[in-house]
Each structure stands twice: as structure tokens, then as C-alpha cells.
Amino acid sequence: MNKEKSRGIHDVLLPEKVAIGPGLSDAARDYIGGLASGGRILFVHGRSSYLKLSGILSGLALDDVEIDAPPSLAEVQAASERLRSPRYSVVVSIGGGSVIDAGKLLSSRLNIPSVSIPTSLSHDGIASPRASLRSNNGPASMAARVPRAVFVDLSVAMSSPHRFVAAGFGDTVAKKTAVLDWKLASEKGVEEYGDYSAALAELSAEHVLRASNYIAAGSEFGLRVLAEALVSSGIAMAIAGSSRPASGSEHLFAHALQLLRPDAALHGEMCGVGTIMMAKLHGIDWEQIRRSLQEVGAPVDARGLGVADVDVVRALTIANKITNRYTILSEGLSFDEAEKLARSTGVIR
Ligand SMILES: [Zn+2]
Numbered sequence: 001m002n003k004e005k006s007r008g009i010h011d012v013l014l015p016e017k018v019a020i021g022p023g024l025s026d027a028a029r030d031y032i033g034g035l036a037s038g039g040r041i042l043f044v045h046g047r048s049s050y051l052k053l054s055g056i057l058s059g060l061a062l063d064d065v066e067i068d069a070p071p072s073l074a075e076v077q078a079a080s081e082r083l084r085s086p087r088y089s090v091v092v093s094i095g096g097g098s099v100i101d102a103g104k105l106l107s108s109r110l111n112i113p114s115v116s117i118p119t120s121l122s123h124d125g126i127a128s129p130r131a132s133l134r135s136n137n138g139p140a141s142m143a144a145r146v147p148r149a150v151f152v153d154l155s156v157a158m159s160s161p162h163r164f165v166a167a168g169f170g171d172t173v174a175k176k177t178a179v180l181d182w183k184l185a186s187e188k189g190v191e192e193y194g195d196y197s198a199a200l201a202e203l204s205a206e207h208v209l210r211a212s213n214y215i216a217a218g219s220e221f222g223l224r225v226l227a228e229a230l231v232s233s234g235i236a237m238a239i240a241g242s243s244r245p246a247s248g249s250e251h252l253f254a255h256a257l258q259l260l261r262p263d264a265a266l267h268g269e270m271c272g273v274g275t276i277m278m279a280k281l282h283g284i285d286w287e288q289i290r291r292s293l294q295e296v297g298a299p300v301d302a303r304g305l306g307v308a309d310v311d312v313v314r315a316l317t318i319a320n321k322i323t324n325r326y327t328i329l330s331e332g333l334s335f336d337e338a339e340k341l342a343r344s345t346g347v348i349r
Contacts, residue, residue, distance in 0.1 A: 012238060015147055018127065024152075029056050031115070035113065035148065036061075039088065039089025041088065044092070045065075046096055046119075047068060070134040071133065083106065084110065092114070093116055093117065095118070096120050097132070105133075107145045115149045116151070124171050126231055127146065130237060166298035169272070170275070171233075172233060173205050174268075176284065178247050179202045180278075181248030188326055200233075200235065200239065200245070209288075216296045249327035249329045250271050252319040253277065256314075256316075256322055257274075257315035259322075261306075269304075278328060280344065314335075316341065
């Protein structure tokens with residue numbers, strides 16, 4: 001890549017406020033009240049998150065939308081048409097991944113700011129400019145507006161099942177190989193490498209790897225480190241203007257596996273197992289990644305993911321067909337090569 005060439009204007013939108021800590025309800029209520037400034041709030045929530053934190057919005061004028069699964073593009077379009085009037089001043093999303101993503105998409109469509117209040121730390125969509133959608137070809141992702149503010153209440157995250165924390169750890173460790181895939185694409189001359197956003201994504205992986213024992217224990221410090229890393233990864237995507245720094249071959253494996261076995265495991269759990277195998281392909285210390293995942297209680301093999309060995313092998317062979325993003329899997333793996341890789345890393349027995 002010619003580094004002297006003008007890259008034109010690089011427009012970056014970031015959250016104006018990120019608050020991480022225990023007991024943030026009052027701070028969130030004050031902020032949202034100020035942002036809404038008397039206008040109506042569109043409250044996006046899941047079934048259980050509604051009960052957990054809905055007190056934040058008590059006394060404010062709102063209408064609510066319940067989200068129980070990733071929406072399809074058609075559903076988002078229909079909802080945004082239906083919700084054009086009355087005119088809302090802010091979207092507030094309280095819940096898990098699908099809720100936060102739906103909130104970001106509605107914020108883009110309705111052209112109003114959003115506030116993300118995640119109730120679990122299972123993935124890095126908390127502060128990112130991307131949202132996952134359901135489609136006939138498996139999970140898809142599209143651009144969405146970065147939240148204006150993010151409140152991560154650690155007391156709520158600490159009361160969520162540890163499985164979500166372990167999945168968030170897997171989604172963060174994944175940046176190790178995502179960044180290497182990006183570098184590879186740049187060496188091939190197919191994509192420009194963003195040193196700064198790549199360094200930030202890599203830092204979030206290093207940050208959680210260093211604190212793995214605290215995250216394993218589910219302590220407030222450990223969850224704070226994980227929350228910071230998830231937010232940093234979202235910000236790396238916002239700076240890059242794409243999911244490139246946060247999603248490489250390990251994510252393509254996870255998407256492929258989800259296509260073959262929908263709902264078998266959480267996104268971050270599949271990404272963690274993908275990272276073990278992609279780390280081996282990239283020639284970095286895959287055993288350390290495997291040990292860290294094991295330490296925090298994340299799955300490290302097909303059994304842990306609740307899938308058959310053959311599903312893992314098949315996912316590896318089709319991962320390069322999920323998108324045209326260049327990664328270490330782009331040349332394709334034969335069934336035998338995939339089986340050998342999965343076996344040599346202990347993912348299948
Ligand atoms: Zn991810």
C-alpha cells in the first residue's frame with residue numbers, strides 16, 4: 001500500500017459518554033432525562049431486561065418495543081416505518097446483544113441518538129457501529145449508528161450467568177487473530193491496514209488475557225476489564241469504519257458454525273474456539289489462548305460448544321465462503337486439512 005497517497009476525509013463518530021461501574025441507574029436516568037429534554041423515549045428491551053433495569057426510565061414519557069431474537073432487515077424496516085410518529089428524541093436499549101443491536105439500527109433509521117445499557121458482557125456490540133441481523137443465509141451484519149452513550153452497570157453484569165462473561169472473553173480474545181488476518185490482507189494488497197485501530201483491538205485482547213484470573217472469578221475488577229475491552233473493540237471498529245479490527249477468520253468460522261448449527265452456542269463461545277485454531281494457522285501461541293479460555297470457563301472444543309466434530313470440520317471448510325473478506329482461510333481448507341487442524345488443537349478428538 002502506498003502510505004503517501006491521500007486517503008481523503010476519514011469521518012469517525014464515537015460515543016460522547018462511556019460509564020462503567022456498579023450501580024449506574026441514577027447516573028443513567030439523569031443523562032437520559034437530559035438527552036430527551038422532555039421529548040418521548042423509544043425504549044427497546046428484552047423480556048427479562050425489562051424487569052431488571054426498567055426503573056431507570058420511571059417517570060419519563062416512553063413507548064416500548066420488546067426484542068427476543070435478532071431481527072431481520074425487513075422487521076427493522078417495518079418497525080422504523082411504524083415508529084416514525086410520534087417523533088422520538090432518543091432510543092434507550094436495555095438488554096442483551098439483540099436488544100442493543102436493534103436499538104442501534106432504530107437509532108440509524110429514525111436519525112436520533114441512542115443510549116446502550118447492556119445487561120451482559122457477552123459480545124463487543126455494546127459500543128460498536130455494527131449490528132447483527134437474521135437472514136436466510138445465516139447471521140448478517142450491517143452498519144448502524146454508534147450509541148451516543150454507553151452505561152455498563154457492573155452490578156447487573158455480575159448477576160448475569162458466568163457463561164455470558166466467558167463468551168465476552170472469547171469474543172475479545174478473537175481480536176488476536178482478527179488483526180493478523182487484516183495484516184495479511186494488507187500484505188496481499190487487497191486492503192489498507194489501519195495501524196491505530198488494529199493496535200486498539202489488539203490491546204483489548206491483551207487487556208483481558210492479562211486479567212483472565214479475575215475474569216474467571218467474576219470479580220468486579222475482572223468484569224470492569226472485560227467491559228473496557230468490549231467498549232475499546234467497538235471504538236476500534238468505529239475508528240476503522242468497519243468490523244475489520246474485530247473480526248477475522250475466527251469470526252468467519254463462528255458464522256459458518258452458526259449457519260450449520262444455529263443456537264448451539266453463543267457467538268463469543270464459537271469465536272473463542274475459532275481463535276484457538278486460527279492462532280495455530282497464523283503461527284502464534286494457540287496453546288496460551290486455549291488455556292486462557294479454559295481458565296475463564298469458555299468452551300475449547302466441539303463438545304463444549306454442543307456440536308458434533310463433523311460440524312466443526314465442515315464449518316472450517318465453508319468459512320471462506322461466508323464473505324469475501326480476505327483472511328488466512330481465503331484459499332480454502334480441504335476436509336482433510338480442516339480435520340487435521342481441529343484435531344491438532346484438541347477441538348475435536
Ligand atoms: Zn464478535
